[in-house]
Amino acid sequence: SVSGDYKIVTLSFYDTDNECGYEWGYDPATDDYCTEMFVNVYSLKSNSSGRAESSPYDHAVSHVTSGVFVNGCIHWLASRTTDYKSAIVGFDLVHEKFHEVPPPNSI
Secondary structure (H helix, E strand, O other): OOOOOOOOOOOOOOOOOOOOOOEEEEEOOOOEEEEEEOOEEEEOOOOEEEEOOOOOEEHHHHHOOOOEEEOOEEEEEEEEOOOOOEEEEEEEOOOOEEEEEOOOOOO
């Protein structure tokens, strides 16, 4: 059931020089809701934010599609900064690490 509780979150790490996007996810290991803004993470439970590892991806592609939360990770389409090829990127909310997901064989 929905409790009706809510919290207004002010994220102070907005970068006006770059496109920006937010994704929400739930971490069952800590019973916490987190938002990820490219490489910044906000924890609802502790009401704190911090910077995750640097990302090897150009996230400007992510405005085309919304992220998808699967298995504790937020996933979205981005491009590699090394060769600018599209990649499915995952961000693990528990470990605050990026990883690349292999595309399906049919692509």
